[in-house]
Amino acid sequence: MPEVRFRLHLPPGSLPAGTLFLTGDFRGWAAEPGPFAFVQGEVRANLPDGTLTGVKVRLHHPDGTVTEEGDAWGGRAPAHPVVVRGPGLVELTVAGWQDARAGQGRPVRSAPPRQEVTLAAPWGPQRVRLWWPTGHDGPLPLLILHDGQNVFDEGPTFAGESWDAAGAAQTLAEAGWPCRVAALPVNEDRSRRYVPFPFELNAFASGADEYADWLRDALLPDLRERFGPVPASHVALVGSSFGG
Incomplete structure (x- = not known):
């Protein structure tokens, strides 16, 4: 070698x-x-x-x-x-x-979410980070992104780089494909929430069914009430690694 x-x-x-x-x-x-x-x-x-x-x-x-x-x-x-x-x-x-400053004062390279809300969930308060393209306030196709701490700005990300979802979605909107983004940050329970079987990293207690039920029974109704109904064919889930 x-x-x-x-x-x-x-x-x-x-x-x-x-x-x-x-x-x-x-x-x-x-x-x-x-x-x-x-x-x-x-x-x-x-x-x-x-x-x-x-x-x-x-x-x-x-x-x-x-x-x-x-x-x-x-x-x-x-x-x-x-x-x-x-x-x-x-x-x-x-x-x-890395130190206690945790990136404070770093110039922002990606667009932040337009709005953040907190919903009740079985595991505690769940932040939802929302973004939509300029000039589109009504119902839009919905993109739900796991690992929402990595989606927009660099500050809270795991690896120091964001997905720049807002930049990519704005480009799509300008090409005639607007969508709304709902990003869900996750904490140290990532392995429990995303992996649908018990294994060592989730202490042999998968929470994936609980998470999926919450998406269906709490998140989607809340977004429907806020922004209007979206047909199931216009809703997608996206993630990476365990979140994928």
């Missing part, structure tokens, strides 16, 4: 105490250094040719806690994409570290 060298570049004056290490898809996002600790600013890894992976730099503190690289505003940062095409060198530039 080809040897890939990862060379690390840190912001000036930001060398933290602890062990810097590489993690990513190729090692299951492991949270400990193992054999991937940076030595003199480099890590070497033998990866199969053609591997497509995302990687991040993390810091293992002396007390055992771990901090992940972030953006310059202390928020989450997207993974560095890597494609292995034979032996090579990958330059990794870290902009900052």
Whole structure:
């Protein structure tokens, strides 16, 4: 397998105490250094040719806690994409570290929702983030998006990049295909809510049926009351990974 060298570049004056290490898809996002600790600013890894992976730099503190690289505003940062095409060198530039600022003050690159409402659900209050194209206020085809924290703006996203659903939907509207978007943020119960069978990550208690019933019996009636009726043929559910 080809040897890939990862060379690390840190912001000036930001060398933290602890062990810097590489993690990513190729090692299951492991949270400990193992054999991937940076030595003199480099890590070497033998990866199969053609591997497509995302990687991040993390810091293992002396007390055992771990901090992940972030953006310059202390928020989450997207993974560095890597494609292995034979032996090579990958330059990794870290902009900052995730901290209590959580991305506050970061310039917004995507459009936020137009409205947020909270509905009652069996698992507690459920936020619903709503967006519709300019000039279209009546009934429209409805797109329900799981993982609603990732849908619009970057601030609350898991990976530091949003789907920019509003930008994409506005482009479609301008081409004659307007739709309304209802995005549903999820918390640490993601594995329970989206996976329709019991397994370790949902503590062997799937909540997918409960979630689907809530979509049918609570969300859709609420949206119908707010915006008017939409035929079932004009309603779609979209998600990624477990949400897909």
